[in-house]
Amino acid sequence: MNDKKIPRVDLPADVRLDTLAVREGLPATPWGENSEALFLTSSFVHPDAATAAARFANEEEAFVYSRFSNPTVMMMERRLAALEGTQACIGTSSGMSAILLTVMALLKAGDHVICSQSVFGSTIKLLGGEFSKFGIETSFVSQTDIGAWQRAMRHNTRLLFAETPTNPLNEVCDIAALAEIAHQGGALLAVDNCFCSPALQQPAKLGADLIIHSGTKYLDGQGRVIAGAVCASEALIEGKFVPVMRSAGMSLSPFNAWVVLKGMETLSVRMQAQSERALRVAGWLEQHPAVERVYYPGLKSHPQHELAMRQQGGSGGAVVAFIVRGQQQGGPELARRNAFHVIDSTRICSITANLGDTKTTITHPSSTSHGRLTEEQRQAAGITQGMIRVAVGLDDVQDLLNDLARGLDSLTA
Numbered sequence: 001m002n003d004k005k006i007p008r009v010d011l012p013a014d015v016r017l018d019t020l021a022v023r024e025g026l027p028a029t030p031w032g033e034n035s036e037a038l039f040l041t042s043s044f045v046h047p048d049a050a051t052a053a054a055r056f057a058n059e060e061e062a063f064v065y066s067r068f069s070n071p072t073v074m075m076m077e078r079r080l081a082a083l084e085g086t087q088a089c090i091g092t093s094s095g096m097s098a099i100l101l102t103v104m105a106l107l108k109a110g111d112h113v114i115c116s117q118s119v120f121g122s123t124i125k126l127l128g129g130e131f132s133k134f135g136i137e138t139s140f141v142s143q144t145d146i147g148a149w150q151r152a153m154r155h156n157t158r159l160l161f162a163e164t165p166t167n168p169l170n171e172v173c174d175i176a177a178l179a180e181i182a183h184q185g186g187a188l189l190a191v192d193n194c195f196c197s198p199a200l201q202q203p204a205k206l207g208a209d210l211i212i213h214s215g216t217k218y219l220d221g222q223g224r225v226i227a228g229a230v231c232a233s234e235a236l237i238e239g240k241f242v243p244v245m246r247s248a249g250m251s252l253s254p255f256n257a258w259v260v261l262k263g264m265e266t267l268s269v270r271m272q273a274q275s276e277r278a279l280r281v282a283g284w285l286e287q288h289p290a291v292e293r294v295y296y297p298g299l300k301s302h303p304q305h306e307l308a309m310r311q312q313g314g315s316g317g318a319v320v321a322f323i324v325r326g327q328q329q330g331g332p333e334l335a336r337r338n339a340f341h342v343i344d345s346t347r348i349c350s351i352t353a354n355l356g357d358t359k360t361t362i363t364h365p366s367s368t369s370h371g372r373l374t375e376e377q378r379q380a381a382g383i384t385q386g387m388i389r390v391a392v393g394l395d396d397v398q399d400l401l402n403d404l405a406r407g408l409d410s411l412t413a
C-alpha cells in the first residue's frame with residue numbers, strides 16, 4: 001500500500017514555523033516556479049491503464065481527481081498542518097463544511113456531542129438542528145464552566161466541540177482541561193481555531209485531536225474566498241475523512257486553496273500586527289466614558305485573561321467587543337440607537353459581519369450574526385443591544401481611534 005508517495009519539499013529537518021509558513025507544500029514543477037502553481041484541472045492523466053488502476057486502488061499515491069486530490073489543495077493542507085503541528089490536514093469548501101465533514105466522518109446515529117453554547121451560530125444550527133435529524137444528539141454547555149462539560153459526559157459521548165475565543169464575547173476555554181475530560185471518556189476534542197489561527201494558538205499542542213478552520217477568516221486574511229480545513233492525525237484524515245470527502249465532495253476549490261496558501265505566508269506578521277492594534281483599541285475603549293464594558297482577552301479586566309495569555313502566546317487576538325452606554329439610561333432601544341450611531345459615524349471601518357480581513361470591520365452582533373436568536377437568548381448569552389464588535393485589521397490605529405471617537409464622543413457630549 002502506498003509505497004510510492006508524493007514527495008515533500010526539500011527543507012532541513014529543523015526549520016521553524018515562519019519558514020514552513022512560506023515554504024511547506026510540494027516541490028516545484030520542472031519549470032522551477034518560485035511562487036506555488038495553481039493547478040486548475042479537474043482530473044489527472046495516467047501513463048497507462050495499470051498505473052491508473054494502482055492509483056485508484058490507493059496503492060500508489062498520486063493525483064487522480066480534484067474532488068479529493070489536487071496539488072494546490074495539498075500544498076495548502078501540508079502548510080496548514082505544519083503550522084498547527086498536526087500530521088495531516090484536509091481542505092474543505094468552507095468552515096461550515098469542515099464541521100459537516102468532521103461529524104460525517106466520526107459520528108453515527110446514537111452518538112452524543114458536547115458543544116459550547118457560545119460557538120459560531122451556524123455551528124449551533126448544524127449540530128443542534130441538522131444532525132439531530134440523523135440521531136446525533138448535542139448537549140450545549142457553558143464555554144467557561146469545566147464542571148458543566150464534565151457533567152455532560154455520557155457513555156456514548158464521542159466528540160467535544162469548542163471554539164476559543166468565541167464570537168463576539170471573546171470567552172476563552174481551557175483546551176488542555178477539555179482534552180483531558182474528552183480522553184478520559186474515550187471521546188475526541190475538536191477546537192475551532194478561527195479567532196487565533198495557528199500563529200497565536202496551536203490547540204494540538206494542548207491535546208486537541210481535531211483543529212477546525214474557516215480559511216475564510218485569518219488564513220486568507222484579505223476577505224477574498226470561502227474556505228475551510230480540518231487538521232488531525234494522519235490516521236484520522238486518511239482513514240476517516242478522505243473516504244467521506246471522496247463520496248460526499250465538500251471539496252476545496254484549487255483556486256480558493258491557492259489564495260489561502262499564499263495568505264498563510266503573511267499570517268504570522270498579520271496576526272501580530274492586528275493583535276497589537278486591537279490591544280490599543282481595546283485599552284482606548286476601556287477608558288472612554290461612553291463605553292460601559294470591553295471584552296478583549298488581552299486586557300487585565302477580561303475574566304480569563306491569564307488563561308488566554310498562556311494559551312494564545314501572550315496575545316489577545318484581533319477582535320474587540322464593547323458595549324456603549326444607553327441600556328441603563330433608556331433601555332435596550334436607546335442602547336441600540338447609540339450602537340447604530342457609533343457604527344454609522346465611522347468612515348473607515350467596513351460595516352460587515354465578516355472578520356479576519358486586513359480592512360477593519362465593524363458590526364452590531366444582536367441585529368446581524370445573532371439576529372436569529374430571541375432577545376431572551378441574546379440577553380442570556382450577554383449579547384445586548386449596545387454591543388459592537390470590531391475586527392481590527394491593518395488600518396492605522398490612530399485613524400481607527402478617530403473613527404470610533406466620531407460616534408462615541410457625541411454620545412457623552
Ligand SMILES: *Cc1c(COP(=O)(O)O)cnc(C)c1O
Nearest residue numbers: 094095096120192194214216227
Ligand atoms: C466564519 C466562521 C465559521 C464558518 O466558516 P465559513 O468559512 O464562513 O463557512 C466557523 N467558525 C467560526 C468561529 C467562524 O468565525
